[in-house]
Amino acid sequence: MRFKGKDLLGIEDLDASDIDLVLSTAESLREVSEREIKKVPTLRGKTIINLFYEPSTRTRTSFEIAAKRMSADAVNISVSTSSVVKGETIKDTAKNLEAMKPDCIVIRHSASGVPMMLANYVKCSVVNAGDGAHEHPSQALLDMLTVKEKKGAIAGLKLSIIGDITHSRVARSNIYGFTKLGAQVTVAGPPTMVPPGIEKLGCRATSSMDDAIKDADVIMMLRIQLERQKESFFPSVREYSRLYGLDEAKLNRAKKDVLILHPGPINRGVEVSSEVADGPHSLILDQVTNGVAVRMAIFYLLLGAAKE
């Protein structure tokens, strides 16, 4: 089996069976990373370009390792968009890369919609590794895999996503993904950072942290960009942390078996206290491990599965 389309651009475009397919494929690929020789020949001869217009350590490394464990050749390109001089357009870059005959381009960009543009320009597969505040599908898939691993199933669970929803692509992809698999999703944050119409994506919205955590099976804390303070999305880190930071006192009001997720990198002591981040409920490092498996599955489904 493989994906219907050539690309993975967002979770919004997938249906539950697509998501299940990625998760089950990732589950079977997870053991490759436990072997002594961590490599399968499945994607030998395939070329994967990681085109990152935004700095990223974790995601880029995860995609690179995933490609290499599948025996694909991975090439990393980092482009700075902060440069004052306007560089080459996305279209020109896309056409130039395509001329080198890659099989897949993994793209991260600070502007929403760029992976869709790219997918229209090139014939090879495109994987969205995060675009602006739009989507981050591989992150949502690894989050679902992590929760499924611990809870057995996603359907019927209650997930609360807490923090800066407005600027979060992780929040959007997870709202789509978890609701498609039958979970109930609540988003919580200060009203300045909960965007209008978010309920139309299938979730409930609240500004009360207690409301969000009291019945949750899974709590996903989002990274707060400290620069948002300058734009008055919140008055101070101190007050933000007091209201929406997850510490042990707040955790005591949650379910005993609640799971804590965070897409990383974490601001310790801001959105999540060190005790909670390093505590028994935290799955932060499981997420990172599962990230490699999910990305191996994505490459396999887009590039490899057809041959079998």
Next chain:
Amino acid sequence: MNRLIIKGGRFLDPVAGIDGIFNIYVMGGRVASFKPAYADTTEITPGPGVEVIDAKGLLVTPGLIDVHAHLREPGFEYKETIRTGTLAAAAGGFTSILCMANTRPVNDNESVTRYIRKKAEEEGVVNVFPVGAVSVGQNGERLTEMFELKSAGCVAVSDDGMPIVDGGLMRRALEYSKICDLPVISHAEDPTLAGSGAMNEGEVSTRLGLKGIPGAAEESVVARDIALARLTGGRLHIAHVSTRGSVELIRMAKEEGLKVTAEATPHHLTLTDEAVLKYSTNAKMNPPLRSSGDVEALRKGLKDGTIDCVATDHAPQSIMEKDIEFDRAANGVVGIETAFSLIYGLVAEGLLTLNEAVSAMTIEPARAMGLDKGTLRVGSAADIAIIDLAKGWTVDPAKLRSKSKNTPFAGMTLKGVVEKTIVGGKTVYSRE
């Protein structure tokens, strides 16, 4: 003198209250007479110096008037020129257009105005009325020499494209412009509320992860400018109204009797922010496409006269400015060739009468800007549009006369085809 006879068309002139089958006789570029076709026994035959247009089955109206176009010349000739922009206007049935001041250099002094008029006379095919800037360089600091702008041919002033942030400057503009009776066209936008928004703020922007521009960014400045019109008694025209709240504010201002007029664009009257869903940069403009509730309010406003007229905000942008990331792409859509058909679509839907639609594109824009145009009387310049309402066409960007192709209507089939456009008795557009 050359003669032109437009024979047997359905002549509709809202001002004169005429809607019937007429023969129109044009001599020396001016209307010489109208004769009801059934009673006209003149033998009409073409010959040397006598052109006959058979308009049987076609609509004949006063030439359309657009009070809001960007011709981009001087300075941005790679997007549009006075030549290509007026050819596009003619193809859309327009015979008179106002061109905005945000050229390079800005039309903020009489020499630029004279340059535009000279170019328009030499290379243009429709009547071009320049709009001068409100502030020097559109910098929002110092008033332009409005009296000289008017003397050189400007018919209104506007910093369109740039909001006037300083309420004090807007006040002075509305006061000072009274000397020469120039309307001040307001691009109503509070940039601190619009921020770096790229589209309407709402469910769609949330879904797409794009920064939104709330309706309040427009409405707060519409409210301010109406208060200033009340304070000063100046003539205020609100450009490209896009929200329900703005329509309400303008309705109240008119009930109060203030000198306030307003326009809405065909795209704001027919599209919602859902047109942006695939990150289509051809659906990006300022103000942005709004919600269906806003569209409904604009349509009602146009119907009841709160919105005086349709204006295109024809804003050509090259592919270099459009085929890039959505949030970096330039604002604006071309619209002068699709305007009539889109508004006629509202007639076909039963939302407007044909009389109201023609009125909103002829006499009402003329009145808002104080132009002696928009109706045909004996002696008027023969500015005429001939349109086939029964025919449809599919918008093909490659076939647009405009130099730029940034239309959100590509591929759509519209009703109402402009057959001929006549300016001063001369046919400037004829459908192939």
